[in-house]
Amino acid sequence: MANKTKSRAGATKGETSTTPPALPAGSDTPTHYAEPQGHGGETHQSTDDTARTLTTQQGVPVSDNQNSLRAGERGPTLLEDFILREKIFHFDHERIPERVVHARGYGAHGVFELTDSLADFTQADVLSTVGQQTEVFVRFSTVAGNKGSMDLARDVRGFAVKFYTKQGNWDIVGNNIPVFFIQDPIKFPDLVHAVKQEPDRAFPQAQSAHDNYWDFASLSPEAWHMVMWQMSDRTIPRSFRTMEGFGVHSFRLVNAEGRSTFVKFHWKPRQGLQSVLWNEAVKINGADPDFHRRDLWTAIEGGDFPQWDLGVQLFDQETADRLPFDHLDSTKLIPEEEVPVRIVGTLTLNRNVDNFFANTEQVAFCTQNVVPGIDFSDDPLLHGRNFSYLDTQLKRLGGPNFTHMPVNAPRCPVMNFQQDGHMAMRNPKGRANYEPNSWGPDGGPRENPTIGYRSFPAEVQGTKQRIRAETFADHYSQARQFFVSQQPIEQKHIGDALVFELSKVERVDIRARAVSHLRLIDEGLAATVADGLGLDLPEPAKAAKPTLDLPPSAKLSILSNGPKDFKGRKMGILLTDGSSADLFAALTKALEAEGGLWEVVAPKIGGVTLDDGTKVAAKQKIDGGPSVLYDAVAVLPSETGVAMLAKDATAKDFVADAFAHCKFIGHNDAANALFDAAGVTERDEGFVGLAKAKDAKTFVGQCRALRLWSRELNVDLDAASLH
Numbered sequence: 001m002a003n004k005t006k007s008r009a010g011a012t013k014g015e016t017s018t019t020p021p022a023l024p025a026g027s028d029t030p031t032h033y034a035e036p037q038g039h040g041g042e043t044h045q046s047t048d049d050t051a052r053t054l055t056t057q058q059g060v061p062v063s064d065n066q067n068s069l070r071a072g073e074r075g076p077t078l079l080e081d082f083i084l085r086e087k088i089f090h091f092d093h094e095r096i097p098e099r100v101v102h103a104r105g106y107g108a109h110g111v112f113e114l115t116d117s118l119a120d121f122t123q124a125d126v127l128s129t130v131g132q133q134t135e136v137f138v139r140f141s142t143v144a145g146n147k148g149s150m151d152l153a154r155d156v157r158g159f160a161v162k163f164y165t166k167q168g169n170w171d172i173v174g175n176n177i178p179v180f181f182i183q184d185p186i187k188f189p190d191l192v193h194a195v196k197q198e199p200d201r202a203f204p205q206a207q208s209a210h211d212n213y214w215d216f217a218s219l220s221p222e223a224w225h226m227v228m229w230q231m232s233d234r235t236i237p238r239s240f241r242t243m244e245g246f247g248v249h250s251f252r253l254v255n256a257e258g259r260s261t262f263v264k265f266h267w268k269p270r271q272g273l274q275s276v277l278w279n280e281a282v283k284i285n286g287a288d289p290d291f292h293r294r295d296l297w298t299a300i301e302g303g304d305f306p307q308w309d310l311g312v313q314l315f316d317q318e319t320a321d322r323l324p325f326d327h328l329d330s331t332k333l334i335p336e337e338e339v340p341v342r343i344v345g346t347l348t349l350n351r352n353v354d355n356f357f358a359n360t361e362q363v364a365f366c367t368q369n370v371v372p373g374i375d376f377s378d379d380p381l382l383h384g385r386n387f388s389y390l391d392t393q394l395k396r397l398g399g400p401n402f403t404h405m406p407v408n409a410p411r412c413p414v415m416n417f418q419q420d421g422h423m424a425m426r427n428p429k430g431r432a433n434y435e436p437n438s439w440g441p442d443g444g445p446r447e448n449p450t451i452g453y454r455s456f457p458a459e460v461q462g463t464k465q466r467i468r469a470e471t472f473a474d475h476y477s478q479a480r481q482f483f484v485s486q487q488p489i490e491q492k493h494i495g496d497a498l499v500f501e502l503s504k505v506e507r508v509d510i511r512a513r514a515v516s517h518l519r520l521i522d523e524g525l526a527a528t529v530a531d532g533l534g535l536d537l538p539e540p541a542k543a544a545k546p547t548l549d550l551p552p553s554a555k556l557s558i559l560s561n562g563p564k565d566f567k568g569r570k571m572g573i574l575l576t577d578g579s580s581a582d583l584f585a586a587l588t589k590a591l592e593a594e595g596g597l598w599e600v601v602a603p604k605i606g607g608v609t610l611d612d613g614t615k616v617a618a619k620q621k622i623d624g625g626p627s628v629l630y631d632a633v634a635v636l637p638s639e640t641g642v643a644m645l646a647k648d649a650t651a652k653d654f655v656a657d658a659f660a661h662c663k664f665i666g667h668n669d670a671a672n673a674l675f676d677a678a679g680v681t682e683r684d685e686g687f688v689g690l691a692k693a694k695d696a697k698t699f700v701g702q703c704r705a706l707r708l709w710s711r712e713l714n715v716d717l718d719a720a721s722l723h
């Protein structure tokens with residue numbers, strides 16, 4: 001006799017279940033998909049309990065989701081089992097190709113509000129009416145790593161924004177760096193091949209620290225401005241929330257009279273700029289490979305909505321002609337001192353996605369998604385991009401109808417005669433599917449020269465040829481400008497990063513060729529890097545044009561543009577049984593007043609009992625909550641607790657890393673025993689004693705500076721050799 005095992009779905013083998021099974025604890029929302037767009041919303045199972053019954057894709061109710069259909073209790077599985085076959089078939093096809101670049105990303109919904117009208121410059125409605133709110137979707141990403149790679153790779157970050165405007169979708173597909181590696185799109189596949197895993201061995205993952213990348217970079221003089229940004233702390237941001245975004249290229253704004261103005265787009269984080277240290281990044285990758293996505297998700301979930309101001313650099317042809325470089329060259333930026341950034345609106349991310357795949361994975365950005373009043377410049381890289389995005393999406397999303405998906409669908413009416421194709425969901429009704437037609441009002445939409453998109457009628461002439469403009473030839477002046485605009489500690493980090501990366505390069509000639517470019521950027525930096533590599537200083541590379549001494553620009557430094565408070569940053573508070581309840585309360589109160597976040601780290605996840613008997617749950621067991629996950633730490637053990645911590649390797653790492661990473665450390669007297677055990681014997685001004693409740697406020701105030709950078713010169717062997 002067959003075993004009448006109760007299945008988890010509630011039905012017993014051999015029985016027919018008519019009542020829907022109870023949902024698992026904690027899931028009071030039925031697992032259901034949204035209606036596909038264009039379906040019309042009718043459903044045969046809507047509000048009553050049958051709507052909770054598991055069904056096949058064909059809507060057939062499923063009685064048993066645990067056992068497949070078989071002949072006899074231990075006999076073969078039957079091909080007849082359409083429920084099994086459909087389920088496995090669908091599972092087998094769950095994956096779509098990952099993006100060839102920017103595969104790993106994280107998105108959120110939000111809103112853009114215009115605060116300053118650009119109606120004088122553009123017909124774009126989204127940039128014209130002050131106070132108007134436009135829905136947006138934003139996806140941040142790393143570039144080189146695969147979808148499952150870690151968040152803190154040293155890499156450029158994508159910063160792509162889709163505005164669902166009344167005139168159609170407009171995308172700014174930018175990065176957190178205002179320049180790019182190459183000037184011509186024909187080099188893009190080579191750049192990407194070089195930086196991704198080497199093809200024979202499939203490693204290293206999500207890293208530029210290998211021969212192929214530096215071989216390519218050292219053979220591409222135009223890359224060296226971007227290489228300087230890449231080797232700076234810009235590529236190890238503390239959070240997506242603390243990085244800038246840039247549209248990179250010059251675009252055009254075109255107003256109602258047909259006047260064109262060039263524009264560059266900037267996103268400036270209201271959270272201020274902040275990055276982590278490389279040694280920290282390496283450890284974060286192990287402790288929490290999802291550090292950035294968790295950070296963004298948690299901030300939005302907690303109602304601490306990140307915001308960026310949209311800035312524009314507006315300039316005309318005359319200004320462009322005055323610049324000592326060509327604004328059509330994507331390896332150049334326009335310093336804010338030359339053309340100021342005008343803030344025109346604010347982006348707020350206020351809603352996490354409810355389905356990662358449907359939104360973040362399927363979103364399709366494209367530089368050619370522009371609306372009336374926004375047009376392209378003649379930047380050749382931009383023209384290549386305009387082809388590439390649509391093309392790659394056809395493959396990635398499986399057909400031409402991905403604009404029907406909710407995340408990609410415009411929020412304004414879409415009316416045209418494009419039809420059919422894979423997964424068509426928006427199917428026009430009626431007889432006419434061509435234009436012009438003579439079916440009158442029933443014949444569908446018509447072109448409209450008044451409000452329709454018109455390209456700016458730029459004059460174009462020239463000889464057809466494969467050539468790079470002479471005006472693109474200065475590759476080092478802005479690289480030098482970037483370097484001299486950094487604070488000394490930032491310059492040190494650039495030197496450290498170059499030494500680190502080139503130390504992973506096996507071929508000495510590639511290392512030397514890389515350093516030969518640095519000689520044209522900054523002789524001091526070249527000497528430091530050569531020394532760090534144990535290399536004789538090579539001859540300088542041959543430059544097409546001599547390097548100019550452009551003035552420093554403070555906006556290029558992270559540290560000069562950091563936050564003024566601890567808001568949205570996180571403190572790790574290390575407690576043990578018997579820790580002071582008063583101090584803990586004072587500290588958390590001071591943090592909350594500042595808008596700061598905190599997590600309790602303790603020897604056990606169950607938490608601790610404070611000296612007044614209060615129990616406090618831990619967010620992290622100490623092994624899972626290393627100090628690299630926090631912007632600052634407080635170490636507040638009891639006398640008995642510290643004796644135990646002083647024997648624990650992870651507790652010692654907690655304080656040793658916080659010290660090495662220049663973090664502010666609040667502590668009570670008992671903590672000294674842990675510092676001593678960890679070899680942290682030097683107590684500089686970054687250590688703040690917390691004896692009384694009022695000290696907590698002082699400590700949080702000090703944490704506003706984020707790091708005690710002067711300490712780095714004492715904890716890093718390489719430091720002495722720099723500037």
Ligand code: HDD
Pocket residue numbers: 099100101102105139140141157158159160173174175179180184185186188247248249330363364365381384385388389390392393
């Ligand atoms: Fe690109 C994706 C940004 C040059 C071809 N790119 C992609 C994404 C961002 C950028 C943020 C991810 C979008 C998302 O989240 O889905 N790309 C840039 C910037 C560039 C740039 C700022 C230089 C200024 N890209 C560039 C060139 C080409 C491409 C020169 C090709 C000629 N990029 C692509 C692509 C991707 C892409 C292959 C991969 C996935 C996708 O488009 O949808 O088409």
